[in-house]
Amino acid sequence: xxxxxxxxxxxxxxxxxxxxxxxxxxxxxxxxxxxxxxxxxxxxxxxxxxxxxxxxxxxxxxxxxxxxxxxxxxxxxxxxxxxxxxxxxxxxxxxxxxxxxxxxxxxxxxxxxxxxxxxxxxxxxxxxxxxxxxxxxxxxxxxxxxxxxxxxxxxxxxxxxxxxxxxxxxxxxxxxxxxxxxxxxxxxxxxxxxxxxxxxxxxxxxxxxxxxxxxxxxxxxxxxxxxxxxxxxxxxxxxxxxxxxxxxxxxxxxxxxxxxxxxxxxxxxxxxxxxxxxxxxxxxxxxxxxxxxxxxxxxxxxxxxxxxxxxxxxxxxxxxxxxxxxxxxxxxxxxxxxxxxxxxxxxxxxxxxxxxxxxxxxxxxxxxxxxxxxxxxxxxxxxxxxxxxxxxxxxxxxxxxxxxxxxxxxxxxxxxxxxxxxxxxxxxxxxxxxxxxxxxxxxxxxxxxxxxxxxxxxxxxxxxxxxxxxxxxxxxxxxxxxxxxxxxxxxxxxxxxxxxxxxxxxxxxxxxxxxxxxxxxxxxxxxxxxxxxxxxxxxxxxxxxxxxxxxxx
Numbered sequence: 001x002x003x004x005x006x007x008x009x010x011x012x013x014x015x016x017x018x019x020x021x022x023x024x025x026x027x028x029x030x031x032x033x034x035x036x037x038x039x040x041x042x043x044x045x046x047x048x049x050x051x052x053x054x055x056x057x058x059x060x061x062x063x064x065x066x067x068x069x070x071x072x073x074x075x076x077x078x079x080x081x082x083x084x085x086x087x088x089x090x091x092x093x094x095x096x097x098x099x100x101x102x103x104x105x106x107x108x109x110x111x112x113x114x115x116x117x118x119x120x121x122x123x124x125x126x127x128x129x130x131x132x133x134x135x136x137x138x139x140x141x142x143x144x145x146x147x148x149x150x151x152x153x154x155x156x157x158x159x160x161x162x163x164x165x166x167x168x169x170x171x172x173x174x175x176x177x178x179x180x181x182x183x184x185x186x187x188x189x190x191x192x193x194x195x196x197x198x199x200x201x202x203x204x205x206x207x208x209x210x211x212x213x214x215x216x217x218x219x220x221x222x223x224x225x226x227x228x229x230x231x232x233x234x235x236x237x238x239x240x241x242x243x244x245x246x247x248x249x250x251x252x253x254x255x256x257x258x259x260x261x262x263x264x265x266x267x268x269x270x271x272x273x274x275x276x277x278x279x280x281x282x283x284x285x286x287x288x289x290x291x292x293x294x295x296x297x298x299x300x301x302x303x304x305x306x307x308x309x310x311x312x313x314x315x316x317x318x319x320x321x322x323x324x325x326x327x328x329x330x331x332x333x334x335x336x337x338x339x340x341x342x343x344x345x346x347x348x349x350x351x352x353x354x355x356x357x358x359x360x361x362x363x364x365x366x367x368x369x370x371x372x373x374x375x376x377x378x379x380x381x382x383x384x385x386x387x388x389x390x391x392x393x394x395x396x397x398x399x400x401x402x403x404x405x406x407x408x409x410x411x412x413x414x415x416x417x418x419x420x421x422x423x424x425x426x427x428x429x430x431x432x433x434x435x436x437x438x439x440x441x442x443x444x445x446x447x448x449x450x451x452x453x454x455x456x457x458x459x460x461x462x463x464x465x466x467x468x469x470x471x472x473x474x475x476x477x478x479x480x481x482x483x484x485x486x487x488x489x490x491x492x493x494x495x496x497x498x499x500x501x502x503x504x505x506x507x508x509x510x511x512x513x514x515x516x517x518x519x520x521x522x523x524x525x526x527x528x529x530x531x532x533x534x535x536x537x538x539x540x541x542x543x544x545x546x547x548x549x550x551x552x553x
Contacts, residue, residue: 001362002374003086004120009259011084015067016270018082022069023395024277024317026381028373029286030107033060033100042463042471043436043498044417046428047302053288054298054305059098062088062124062289063107063117065264066373068381072395078355079385079395083363085374087113089121090293091261092129110371123263124293130262137254144247151216152240159215164208174202175209182210182234186217193234196225206232221246268294272312277399281337281380282320284412284422287313306424310410315400319383320413321421327407328387335413338370341379344386352385435477438501440469442492453493457483471498 003011019025035056040049068083090097108114125133167175181193195206210218219238225231238246259266268290271278280286287309292298295312299305309316322328323335332343345351345365356362362374365382369375388395391404399405410424419431441450447462450472454460458476465471474480487495496504 001082001084001359003084003122004116005091005122005260005263006120008086008122008263009256012259012266015069015084015267018069019270019274019276022071022274022276024070024279024381024384024399025271025274026068026070026279026377026384027283027286027290028066028280028376028380029062029289030064030112030371030373031060031062031103031285031289033057033098033103034285040416041465042417043431043433043473045431046414046417046419046422049414049417050302050305050422051300053284054300057285057288059096060100060289061090061097062264062293063121064088064112064373066375066377067267068374068377070381070385070395078353080355080357081378081381082357083374083378085362085372086264086267087117087121088124088264089117090125091123091263092125107371111369112371123261125262125265126292126294127265127296130265133258133261137258141251141254144250148240148243148247151219151238152243153216159212162212164212165205167205171202171205175205178206178209179213182214182218185234185236186214188236191235194225195232195234197229198232203232210234219243265294275314277315277317278313279317279319279380279384281318281340281376281383282335282413282415283316283318284414287316287412306422310424314410316410316412316424317384317399317405317408318412318421319380319387321411322384322387322408324413324420325408328390337376337379337383338368340383341365344383349386349390352382352389354382432477433498435474435480436498437472437483438469438496438498439472440492440494443468453488453490454483456486 001011035053039052039056044052065086065088066083067086068081070079070081072079178193178195181190184190185193198206207220210216210220217237218234219236219242221233221235223231223233272295288298291309291312296308299308319340320335320337323332323340331349332340334340343349363369363378365379370379385395393399393402393404399409410426412422412424414420414422419428421428439450450462450470451460454472454474457474457479460475461473463471463473474483484495484497
């Protein structure tokens with residue numbers, strides 16, 4: 001089922017109910033970029049992998065979220081499934097994000113609807129942003145309550161001490177016409193006076209006119225006119241009962257607006273609260289962006305990240321990790337999602353019977369919609385069901401207590417490194433890198449030249465960085481200690497241990513951080529030295545505050 005901001009509120013109620021009933025939830029996301037740097041090294045530890053990804057993925061966002069919910073009724077034969085494909089886009093006018101052209105091209109090639117994303121994407125915010133939104137609504141409602149007391153009071157308000165804005169010459173015709181129309185409302189000659197296409201300053205002048213000349217003998221209301229432009233409507237003075245009824249409608253509108261802006265966070269909070277198993281495929285980046293956009297900024301420290309993700313999603317299962325595990329990797333030549341599915345459709349694996357709950361029958365294995373988040377979440381869930389069946393794990397079983405699933409729970413697959421996973425609730429094995437060397441060599445060198453240079457130490461694994469640098473790992477690790485002492489010296493060839501290379505990289509990174517901090521401090525000092533605003537700046541600030549006050553009205 002497709003979800004946009006137009007139907008999100010209704011779907012939220014239904015998805016919340018589905019979460020409560022589900023045995024597990026599978027997810028997938030599409031996002032605006034993968035990483036701003038290609039700096040993952042084949043011999044990085046999981047911690048180093050995380051730290052590099054942490055630095056290079058900031059600013060990218062989710063643009064589509066797929067959620068599929070799987071359950072089996074007591075005594076039922078088939079597994080029931082519902083899938084939701086949700087376009088998601090931050091609603092704040094100040095929101096900014098990064099995107100990679102390659103990622104956008106990839107989405108476009110796979111039929112992604114960017115018009116739907118920008119016009120109908122469901123909002124998203126993190127915890128702090130939600131708190132700020134709710135505080136703003138609270139203050140606005142408190143302000144309106146004070147205004148209701150003033151407007152419904154029979155006491156005459158003394159405005160002699162009020163410092164009203166002078167009416168500019170170019171606005172006098174507007175104010176004179178408004179004064180005449182409002183008087184007609186008071187004299188019961190017309191029911192209401194409408195004023196369209198007013199800017200914030202003009203609205204301020206109108207409110208002051210009503211307060212100064214009519215002493216709150218009328219009431220105002222803001223409505224949407226043509227093309228959703230705001231229109232001020234002046235009517236006879238409302239009773240307290242009418243005001244409270246109108247305020248009730250405004251409170252409902254406030255709540256709807258909050259749901260629209262908070263959006264996906266509301267859904268993710270329900271998933272987190274349920275503590276249901278979350279199944280995904282190759283999902284580290286998915287969780288990076290979900291945590292950042294819906295909960296809080298990622299910590300720089302690796303162990304703090306583990307604590308954070310486990311607190312929010314205590315039961316994570318990565319189907320890529322399962323397929324790549326010692327238990328099952330003999331069956332899979334590739335752990336790419338669609339190739340895992342293809343292998344699971346052949347013996348010794350069995351076909352899984354599914355039952356779609358209408359009207360959600362939108363996906364089929366026979367009609368793939370790859371790289372649509374909803375479809376990929378369904379695909380991931382199906383693969384997990386097939387793997388469960390092969391491992392003889394009943395769907396109804398508490399996964400946390402399953403011995404067969406214990407080796408896979410809370411482990412997230414990583415790519416292109418020697419120790420390819422994160423163990424969220426434990427420690428990864430120590431990685432020995434004493435047999436790994438970083439080398440620089442002439443641009444003319446080929447694989448055979450490197451192999452020939454290391455031939456005295458046995459077979460090697462070469463991991464290219466670029467056309468003049470690479471990492472070399474010895475298969476015969478016992479030869480590691482003698483390499484630096486005995487390897488031939490050639491012009492243009494340099495070699496260092498992995499530890500020395502890493503130490504040098506840390507020094508470079510530290511220098512970059514120090515330089516960045518100095519630049520930030522310099523900018524801060526420059527800003528603080530200009531804290532006293534000039535007269536034009538003070539005037540602009542006063543006008544901005546005036547507009548803000550008008551919007552509150």
